[in-house]
Amino acid sequence: MKNKVVVVTGVPGVGGTTVTQKAMDILSEEGLNYKMVNFGSAMFDVANEEGLASDRDQMRKLDPETQKRIQKMAGRKIAEMSKESPVAVDTHSTVKTPKGYLPGLPAWVLTELNPDIVIVVETDGDEILMRRMSDESRKRDLETTASIEEHQFMNRAAAMSYGVLTGATVKIVKNKNGLVDNAVEELMSVLR
Ligand code: AMP
Ligand code: MG
Numbered sequence: 001m002k003n004k005v006v007v008v009t010g011v012p013g014v015g016g017t018t019v020t021q022k023a024m025d026i027l028s029e030e031g032l033n034y035k036m037v038n039f040g041s042a043m044f045d046v047a048n049e050e051g052l053a054s055d056r057d058q059m060r061k062l063d064p065e066t067q068k069r070i071q072k073m074a075g076r077k078i079a080e081m082s083k084e085s086p087v088a089v090d091t092h093s094t095v096k097t098p099k100g101y102l103p104g105l106p107a108w109v110l111t112e113l114n115p116d117i118v119i120v121v122e123t124d125g126d127e128i129l130m131r132r133m134s135d136e137s138r139k140r141d142l143e144t145t146a147s148i149e150e151h152q153f154m155n156r157a158a159a160m161s162y163g164v165l166t167g168a169t170v171k172i173v174k175n176k177n178g179l180v181d182n183a184v185e186e187l188m189s190v191l192r
Contacts, residue, residue, distance in 0.1 A: 004086040005113055006034065006191060007168075009093040009104065009159060010121030011151050013132040013140055015175045015183070017090050019121055022180070023187040024088060032192065037081060039091035039104070042074035043067075057139035060095050064102055067095070075109035082113070088191070089113065093120060093155035093162075096141065101154050105162055115168045117190060118159045121183065123175050125149040 010016035017038070024036050040056050047053040047070055052062060059067065081087055094101040105113065125145030132140035143151075156172070163170045171190050175183040 002114075003082050003084070004034075004117075004191075005082050005115045006086075006088045006117045006119065007105070007113065007115045007162070008088055008090050008119045008121065008187075009155060010175075011092075011128060011148060011155065012138075013128050013135060014121050014123055015131070015180065016121045019173070019175055019180060019183045019187055020088055020090050022184045023191065026184070027188060027191060030192075032086075034086045034088040034191065035081060035084075036088045036090060037078050039071075039074055039078065039089055042077055043070045046070045046073050055139065060097050060102075064097060064099050067097070067102060068106065071104075071106075071109060075105075075112055079112040079114075089115075093118070093158045094151070096151055101151075101158075103158055105158075107165065110162055110165060114166055115162065118162050118168050118170045119187060119190070120155055120159050120170065120172045121175050121187075122152055122172060123177070125152070127177050 008016050008020045020036060024034050043059060044056045047059050053059050078089055092104040094104055125148035128148050129145055132142060159170045162168060173183050173186045
């Protein structure tokens with residue numbers, strides 16, 4: 001039987017990693033063990049090795065062809081992992097690059113991963129802007145709320161196209177300020 005593959009997406013700063021980690025911790029206490037894999041980390045292993053980027057936030061500025069080559073390598077590695085156990089992939093529906101929105105899961109990555117569910121973590125643009133401004137650990141892009149909202153719109157569109165191509169369901173999970181536990185509950189309810 002095929003292991004479950006869950007793809008968790010959201011614009012940078014929405015809290016996708018946090019919500020996913022919390023959900024995975026609780027689910028593992030219940031005996032449901034997903035392996036959580038971060039797509040960006042798998043890409044950064046390659047980018048750093050090749051001397052293309054010295055921090056993960058530089059990767060989205062690389063030439064799109066380079067990003068796609070590394071993306072494909074990461075996708076293949078994660079697809080291999082999904083043969084061993086259920087996986088939750090922490091990634092992006094689209095990546096905002098200087099040359100436009102890069103699909104996080106172009107066809108050649110999507111078909112290898114073959115997800116069952118695509119989660120889109122969202123909140124209001126102004127909340128995301130505030131979260132980015134207070135995140136010292138990352139080099140987050142500072143954008144207007146309108147531009148963040150546009151990115152979220154594109155993410156929904158891309159996520160649904162992933163659903164159309166694979167039959168995956170697409171679930172929108174709200175991660176509003178102060179309500180992270182609600183987001184965790186909502187995420188867990190579709191993973192159980
Ligand atoms: P994150 O830590 O989730 O913000 O990811 C760090 C970086 O990894 C992103 O800014 C992108 O450059 C890259 N990345 C993550 N997932 C993907 C993907 N599916 N396709 C292309 N690039 C990705
Ligand atoms: Mg993240």
